[in-house]
Amino acid sequence: MKNQTAAPSLSAAIADAIRSDIVEGRLLVGDRLPSEAELADQHGVSRATVREALKRLAAQSLIRTERGAFGGAFVNHLSYEEARAQQVTTSTLLLGMNAISFQVACEARYALERSCTALAAERRTDTLLNAMRNEIDTQSTPDLSDEAFCASDVAFHRALVDCAGNEVLSYHLAGSVEAMQPLMNMITFTARSRAEIIDLHRAIVAGLEIRDVASVDRALAILEAYTITLGQSVLKARATR
């Protein structure tokens, strides 16, 4: 009854030990780990095993390795970008593997996104508002591909969450919204639906500009309902085919 989730392999055990040292603060950012040969000695294993353990940690961006004299493995400073990239990978896979209905995903996405409206209306900057306007211009381009439209949509919503002026919130929201994009992409956007979406984007920017939380909330709610409608019509079209 001791090894229910514990790793049966040495390399996993060593990785866990070092991971604990990092997460619990016994190893600090920038600290250099002993060389692979030393770690092998300390743990009584071969260098190959130690290397496998270090690669596990590197895969989680917990450490970075440098070659050459005075190189080695260093506790990595985890940047927002790295963390977000990992969160997106994990979440995207999770959503892709668990038969999430479009409606559930959509509901979650907009619920999360709405959590920043109050702060965004209060703190929005001209720089970010202009960024959002630029994305709207991009979205209005005729003959824009679906991928480009979606990419611009992500950029728009990312600017929206950045308006809240809270980096922690931006990290979580940007990660969740981006991870759900593949599900959102099940939709094919007609010219008609694009125009509808762009109008709502304009309403969001206008609401932020005059710091009117309610109108931003309303626009997001309509956008959510409209997106779900689009998703359902896609599913219906598939079912009858």
Added chain:
Amino acid sequence: MKNQTAAPSLSAAIADAIRSDIVEGRLLVGDRLPSEAELADQHGVSRATVREALKRLAAQSLIRTERGAFGGAFVNHLSYEEARAQQVTTSTLLLGMNAISFQVACEARYALERSCTALAAERRTDTLLNAMRNEIDTQSTPDLSDEAFCASDVAFHRALVDCAGNEVLSYHLAGSVEAMQPLMNMITFTARSRAEIIDLHRAIVAGLEIRDVASVDRALAILEAYTITLGQSVLKARATR
């Protein structure tokens, strides 16, 4: 234009290649990868290098390995629990390494948490409400340790987000709330502050019971303000010491 951030090491490159195969659906859940020897042949590298690549993927829970005949590396089914555990590790480290102010963390936490109130009020079940009441009872225990109080607090808020009845939302919210707990733990809870918090928890449950979104929102807002006050007094006490 292909290798701007790409890893210069073979094992990282091979890991990336296989990761793409999984993320982009060329390998499906349950599929077995070629044996290490075959992969080594295919990529023209040694088995040790392939193994390092596989360990990177295993660290992200993308694959699992089984020993023995007809064993090998299989594309893993990523469960909500595994994904959440990884998200918590990453987010906790991110917050710990980036000098986040208590106020920013708190603001983000409650903003995210509030995103589930409307759905929670609509869909709350008796089972979850009772779970929340049980946590309140636990929190009311005299001589409860600070750790136990915090753990029960996390359980309470987790039940709250589960009330929204959206598993995707639960995943994201539970992950964010849990990751911020270490920052919240900077606070030491006096008997007075515990009573205050428990009262607010009761208000939240009562609000959910009668499906009164506004009262739940209000209680969360007060909880946020109160938590920030507690955090500031801790900082002030430290500064004058």
Added chain:
DNA sequence: AGACAATTAAATGTCTGACAAATGAAAAAT
């Protein structure tokens, strides 16, 4: 003394070959 080039030591990255251990399937024995 200072600037530049060559050397060197330390470390990771990779390869090779080997053996141990686990495991399911097939063959053999009962």
Added chain:
DNA sequence: ATTTTTCATTTGTCAGACATTTAATTGTCT
């Protein structure tokens, strides 16, 4: 028919070697 044995396959680990990278050191020239 059932149990046991054997066996091939595959991962886990080890030991030793060489290649490559890199910063510090040393040497040389001005």
